[in-house]
Amino acid sequence: MQTLLKSIGQFSVSISGVVLVWWLFANSGVVSQDLFPTPLQVYQAAIELHADGVLLKDLRVSLGRAATGFCIGASLGVFVGLLTARVRIVAVALEPFLNLLRPIPAIALVPIAIVWFGIGEGSKYFVISYTVFLAVWLNTHAGASEVAGTYLRAARSLGASRLREFFEVIIPASAPHIVVGLRLGAALAFLSLIAAELSGASSGIGFRLQDARQFIRTDRMFVGLIELGILGATLDYIFVFISRRLVHWESA
Amino acid sequence: MRSIRYSNNGKGHIELKDASVTFSGPGGQKIEALSATNLNIEPASFVSLIGPSGCGKSTILNSIGGFVELSSGQILLDDVRVTGINPEIGVVFQQYALFPWLTALGNVMFALKRFRMSKDERKQRAYAVLKDVGLQGREKSYPGQLSGGMRQRVALARTFVSSPKVLLMDEPFGALDAQTRVVMHDILLRIWEAQKSTVIFVTHDVDEALVLSDLVYVMSTSPGRIIDCIKIHTERPRKVGTVDEEFLKNRNRITNLLRGSHAAERQI
Numbered sequence: 060m061q062t063l064l065k066s067i068g069q070f071s072v073s074i075s076g077v078v079l080v081w082w083l084f085a086n087s088g089v090v091s092q093d094l095f096p097t098p099l100q101v102y103q104a105a106i107e108l109h110a111d112g113v114l115l116k117d118l119r120v121s122l123g124r125a126a127t128g129f130c131i132g133a134s135l136g137v138f139v140g141l142l143t144a145r146v147r148i149v150a151v152a153l154e155p156f157l158n159l160l161r162p163i164p165a166i167a168l169v170p171i172a173i174v175w176f177g178i179g180e181g182s183k184y185f186v187i188s189y190t191v192f193l194a195v196w197l198n199t200h201a202g203a204s205e206v207a208g209t210y211l212r213a214a215r216s217l218g219a220s221r222l223r224e225f226f227e228v229i230i231p232a233s234a235p236h237i238v239v240g241l242r243l244g245a246a247l248a249f250l251s252l253i254a255a256e257l258s259g260a261s262s263g264i265g266f267r268l269q270d271a272r273q274f275i276r277t278d279r280m281f282v283g284l285i286e287l288g289i290l291g292a293t294l295d296y297i298f299v300f301i302s303r304r305l306v307h308w309e310s311a
Numbered sequence: 312m313r314s315i316r317y318s319n320n321g322k323g324h325i326e327l328k329d330a331s332v333t334f335s336g337p338g339g340q341k342i343e344a345l346s347a348t349n350l351n352i353e354p355a356s357f358v359s360l361i362g363p364s365g366c367g368k369s370t371i372l373n374s375i376g377g378f379v380e381l382s383s384g385q386i387l388l389d390d391v392r393v394t395g396i397n398p399e400i401g402v403v404f405q406q407y408a409l410f411p412w413l414t415a416l417g418n419v420m421f422a423l424k425r426f427r428m429s430k431d432e433r434k435q436r437a438y439a440v441l442k443d444v445g446l447q448g449r450e451k452s453y454p455g456q457l458s459g460g461m462r463q464r465v466a467l468a469r470t471f472v473s474s475p476k477v478l479l480m481d482e483p484f485g486a487l488d489a490q491t492r493v494v495m496h497d498i499l500l501r502i503w504e505a506q507k508s509t510v511i512f513v514t515h516d517v518d519e520a521l522v523l524s525d526l527v528y529v530m531s532t533s534p535g536r537i538i539d540c541i542k543i544h545t546e547r548p549r550k551v552g553t554v555d556e557e558f559l560k561n562r563n564r565i566t567n568l569l570r571g572s573h574a575a576e577r578q579i
Binding site: 209210212213214215216217218219223227228231232234306307308 | 376377378396397398400401402404406408409410411412421422424425453454455469470473
């Protein structure tokens, strides 16, 4: 309880400080307020967007895309990661190919995704799940290939079959790594979400940013950026909260 | 809670016939970890292997356990060749090999999953054996919440619960302090006397070997081999901590052998 109060306190101090400096800077006249809006103007822009009914809709649409892409990418990533780490033939077949994919950023896939899947939801899911997949695969692979030999020996000498060894030892033993990959994947889902929404979307936070640019509405852009920040940070916090319980033995 | 009945069909005869293990060293040269060794370990006996590091004592254990392949010769369990990891041969590892994601109870129940029995029965047996090693009330604790001694008790319980014919122990108490070690010896001897598995115990602690064993094999290095075998006549059930004349005589003999093997090593 005390630590919670303490972190809420620190959070408030940090945020008020930043808003204060922002306010001072925006009002100092160094730059035009059309380019760098004040906190109040941004707040008013948010109210305006809310009145238009798009603020929450954008949030919902973007969150939905990120979540769908994350689920597809994460489940594939865990599945393939376990296979490349523990099944020799899959490793030989897939690892070089996957290592070639790694340096390709999500944004580079947007044009091809649009050609393949159109400007509908399909291309967004593709780009997001691709990014999430790579992060989750890499971490799952690392975790599952490093399972301590003593665990495997212990499991086998206690009479566990290969199947039991896989489900009851390899998966829980690599869970801490998998969870790290999922957390990273969740953060990357947002990065690639914006990349996907910047071209060919009619709603979502990324679209709203692009839309605001056409009218040079920096106040609305700030709303979008703040939304992204809050959303990402909240999700990460929830993720840490859940994963501490999921892999409780790691911190012990 | 009823007390656990350990069922052992009385067998657990281990034979090593010209068993040798050779590794390739870093430079490609051959390292003889275990030179052709013959051993005949009687069912239900408690045997210790003692010697300096590199004498092959862990290699013997690992090859009986099926973790290391023999370069030549063979190992027989009740006249059947040992070809790999075998659940009839239980192992208590040097490092804590408990699964940290399972509770003490979960770790013990893991060992019972290969038997056809209901989950309730598994649970009941696991509770009973944990009580036997003195962990009543700590069944729901995770290994990370237990002390080193308690973790090794869980490891003992996990191995003993399925009544293996042979029990391999590789310096299981090496990381524990002296007092905890004495407690562990008591627990180990009590359960072993109830179960009568064949125990092969690796240690570098002379007193530990003398307190626990029927037979102590003294080993030496380069190449790893057995240089002496000492029979301990102290009556069972033993009281840990009894030091008699025979104990001192054996201790001197083993200490001198170990010192001699160190001296020989220096000459090379």
